[in-house]
Amino acid sequence: MQALDLLLNRRSHPRLKSPAPADEELANIMQAALRAPDHGSLKPWRFIVCQGLGLKELGDIFERAAIANDLSEKDIARAAELPLRAPMVIVAICKFLDHPKIPKAEQVASACCAVHAMQMAAVAQGFAGIWRTGHYTEFEDVKQAMQLDEQDEIVGYLYLGTPMTALPDKPLLDPKQFFENWD
Ligand SMILES: Cc1cc2nc3c(=O)[nH]c(=O)nc-3n(C[C@H](O)[C@H](O)[C@H](O)COP(=O)(O)O)c2cc1C
Numbered sequence: 001m002q003a004l005d006l007l008l009n010r011r012s013h014p015r016l017k018s019p020a021p022a023d024e025e026l027a028n029i030m031q032a033a034l035r036a037p038d039h040g041s042l043k044p045w046r047f048i049v050c051q052g053l054g055l056k057e058l059g060d061i062f063e064r065a066a067i068a069n070d071l072s073e074k075d076i077a078r079a080a081e082l083p084l085r086a087p088m089v090i091v092a093i094c095k096f097l098d099h100p101k102i103p104k105a106e107q108v109a110s111a112c113c114a115v116h117a118m119q120m121a122a123v124a125q126g127f128a129g130i131w132r133t134g135h136y137t138e139f140e141d142v143k144q145a146m147q148l149d150e151q152d153e154i155v156g157y158l159y160l161g162t163p164m165t166a167l168p169d170k171p172l173l174d175p176k177q178f179f180e181n182w183d
Pocket residue numbers: 010011012013130131132133134155156
């Protein structure tokens with residue numbers, strides 16, 4: 001796939017099945033993450049690649065957090081199933097490093113760029129994905145289960161796999177609504 005075609009036409013897929021990226025494909029996805037723009041080369045990143053039993057473990061963590069945080073019965077019942085919506089979920093974490101010139105927002109931005117880069121590397125290799133967040137990026141119980149330090153942040157869960165269905169075309173937006181020219 002051409003780079004520009006990828007950038008102009010990429011879509012997120014909520015419905016994903018096996019196979020997930022493996023071997024060289026997964027290695028490329030990892031390397032794409034590690035090319036994210038990174039002020040000061042702090043490398044404020046940590047990623048957990050969940051597959052198989054790892055997805056079950058992630059679901060158990062979500063379920064325990066849902067119970068501990070008094071979510072609705074419906075949310076508790078769903079929690080363990082959430083990671084099973086794809087054959088692979090990559091947990092993307094901003095591993096914060098205290099720095100006099102590089103604030104946390106920039107380190108989170110770098111981790112977010114890594115998520116996007118991984119999604120694009122997956123799409124470029126014929127896979128698909130969707131970046132999800134929600135309660136389970138915020139709950140302290142989840143962060144503790146993944147051994148995050150106090151200032152670390154879960155910036156997203158990147159669900160990856162093979163698209164189950166084709167998506168309808170998404171119209172391009174009008175750049176005039178978002179870009180100003182200062183000539
Ligand atoms: C930081 C961030 C968090 C997101 N969280 C969710 C989420 O929890 N659930 C969801 O369905 N989509 C979420 N999205 C949106 C999807 O990743 C996706 O962009 C959206 O479904 C639009 O589809 P598209 O990427 O094909 O335009 C999130 C996007 C970003 C950037």
